[in-house]
Amino acid sequence: MLESQLWQGMRQRDRRSLARLITRASRGLGIETIRRLGPPEKPARVFAITGSGGVGKSTLIGKLIPQFRERGRTVAVLACDPESPLTGGALLGDRFRMGAPLDDGVYIRSLAACSGRQAIADHLDAVIRLCEEFGFDRIIVETVGAGQGDTAVRAWADLVVLLLQPETGDELQWEKAGVLEIADLMVIHKADLPGADRVAQQVRSALEVAGGPVVPVLLVSSRTGQGIPELATALETLPSRSRRGDDRSAFLVDAQQMLIHRLQHPAATELLAKWRSGRIDIQEALRRLLEETSVSAQ
Amino acid sequence: MSHEPIRVVLAKVGLDGHDRGIKVVARALRDAGCHVIYAGLWQTVESVVRTVADEDADWLGLSILSGAHMTLVPQVMEALRQAGLEHVGVMVGGIIPEPDIPKLVNLGVSRVFGPGTPMHEIVEFVKSRRSAAHA
Numbered sequence: 001m002l003e004s005q006l007w008q009g010m011r012q013r014d015r016r017s018l019a020r021l022i023t024r025a026s027r028g029l030g031i032e033t034i035r036r037l038g039p040p041e042k043p044a045r046v047f048a049i050t051g052s053g054g055v056g057k058s059t060l061i062g063k064l065i066p067q068f069r070e071r072g073r074t075v076a077v078l079a080c081d082p083e084s085p086l087t088g089g090a091l092l093g094d095r096f097r098m099g100a101p102l103d104d105g106v107y108i109r110s111l112a113a114c115s116g117r118q119a120i121a122d123h124l125d126a127v128i129r130l131c132e133e134f135g136f137d138r139i140i141v142e143t144v145g146a147g148q149g150d151t152a153v154r155a156w157a158d159l160v161v162l163l164l165q166p167e168t169g170d171e172l173q174w175e176k177a178g179v180l181e182i183a184d185l186m187v188i189h190k191a192d193l194p195g196a197d198r199v200a201q202q203v204r205s206a207l208e209v210a211g212g213p214v215v216p217v218l219l220v221s222s223r224t225g226q227g228i229p230e231l232a233t234a235l236e237t238l239p240s241r242s243r244r245g246d247d248r249s250a251f252l253v254d255a256q257q258m259l260i261h262r263l264q265h266p267a268a269t270e271l272l273a274k275w276r277s278g279r280i281d282i283q284e285a286l287r288r289l290l291e292e293t294s295v296s297a298q
Numbered sequence: 299m300s301h302e303p304i305r306v307v308l309a310k311v312g313l314d315g316h317d318r319g320i321k322v323v324a325r326a327l328r329d330a331g332c333h334v335i336y337a338g339l340w341q342t343v344e345s346v347v348r349t350v351a352d353e354d355a356d357w358l359g360l361s362i363l364s365g366a367h368m369t370l371v372p373q374v375m376e377a378l379r380q381a382g383l384e385h386v387g388v389m390v391g392g393i394i395p396e397p398d399i400p401k402l403v404n405l406g407v408s409r410v411f412g413p414g415t416p417m418h419e420i421v422e423f424v425k426s427r428r429s430a431a432h433a
């Protein structure tokens with residue numbers, strides 16, 4: 001179908017046209033047209049749900065959907081799962097976990113994210129813009145997992161929700177990775193399991209030590225329903241980070257992309273080997289990494 | 299050039315809770331570079347058609363072990379037509395008696411795969427038909 005017909009379909013609220021335009025955008029096609037749309041008539045609130053694999057992101061999103069619907073909001077979900085860098089294939093299983101309802105006010109779309117590169121699908125900003133143009137009030141993005149790519153999501157989300165769960169050694173992970181900095185809202189998920197209170201305590205004190213803005217910490221269980229309405233209320237009421245003007249996160253995204261790129265440089269491998277064998281110290285290794293892998297050095 | 303993976307929705311019908319077969323197919327298609335949306339146990343004809351539409355699928359694969367294929371498949375084909383999704387290819391897998399296969403093909407099913415079908419056969423079929431449709 002022609003692109004103009006798809007845009008015609010969008011205006012008539014034809015879901016197939018939306019779906020097709022999303023496929024195209026995720027492949028980098030038609031991006032210019034989307035950029036030219038300008039600011040949306042009715043901006044959506046965009047939430048990013050992040051956290052390591054298996055923490056319950058999809059299940060929780062499935063529980064949040066009816067909460068938004070009860071509040072009269074339409075919802076689009078963009079669920080990212082990893083794509084194999086070798087084959088380009090992907091198993092997209094989030095939708096199944098969400099128990100997708102048959103409701104015209106809900107759109108769920110599975111997208112593949114190039115694994116090893118980032119936690120969200122390519123051109124996600126354009127895909128979000130399409131959902132906004134279609135008229136969805138709330139857009140929920142499920143990321144692949146907490147970690148390196150997560151700063152990317154900050155650029156597009158009004159609120160970033162980080163999920164942690166008890167008893168997985170997650171505690172250590174988040175302290176190391178500094179992932180607390182990403183979140184506007186912390187959810188201790190699977191609160192039906194033992195140890196949830198302890199994790200909540202740890203997170204609260206870690207946040208206190210870190211200073212910075214106040215980040216709510218909520219205990220939530222998708223299994224029992226504990227904390228779900230409270231989470232929905234928090235998502236509806238917390239002030240948005242000003243996503244489109246957030247040049248700090250845009251900077252972080254670019255810096256991160258640049259570093260990922262540079263780490264693939266042969267000089268980076270050499271420096272790593274030198275550092276591991278003790279021939280240079282870490283400060284020197286980092287300094288030389290920036291020097292020897294710069295564009296001019298390549 | 300951006301790559302354009304084939305999008306396949308896999309859904310299973312019936313309450314026998316036996317989803318090993320469909321998961322093996324899902325992995326084989328993934329390893330062949332497809333984007334596979336596992337829709338799980340399908341509740342209603344409407345919900346499977348909604349998934350196909352929203353996910354912009356090129357293929358729908360139905361696993362039917364319950365013996366209800368002659369009632370379910372016509373309903374699915376009709377619902378796809380009504381939703382304007384006749385371009386989506388439909389494959390049926392499961393235990394389908396030989397005489398029913400031509401009937402399903404007559405309804406518009408592209409291919410029926412029996413229980414022992416080698417995975418590469420399914421993969422090759424999906425890939426060849428996609429290129430034919432886009433030629």
Ligand SMILES: Nc1nc2c(ncn2[C@@H]2O[C@H](COP(=O)(O)OP(=O)(O)OP(=O)(O)O)[C@@H](O)[C@H]2O)c(=O)[nH]1
Pocket residue numbers: 051052053054055056057058059060094097144145189190191192193220221222223224
């Ligand atoms: N005990 C308990 N288990 C849960 C809860 N929510 C989800 N689970 C289980 O956690 C597992 C993972 O859930 P998912 O929703 O698939 O997790 P995810 O974070 O989306 O996983 P990925 O997309 O693979 O990163 C499933 O087996 C769920 O049944 C909960 O509130 N309590």
Ligand SMILES: [Mg+2]
Pocket residue numbers: 057058059093094097142
């Ligand atoms: Mg998930």
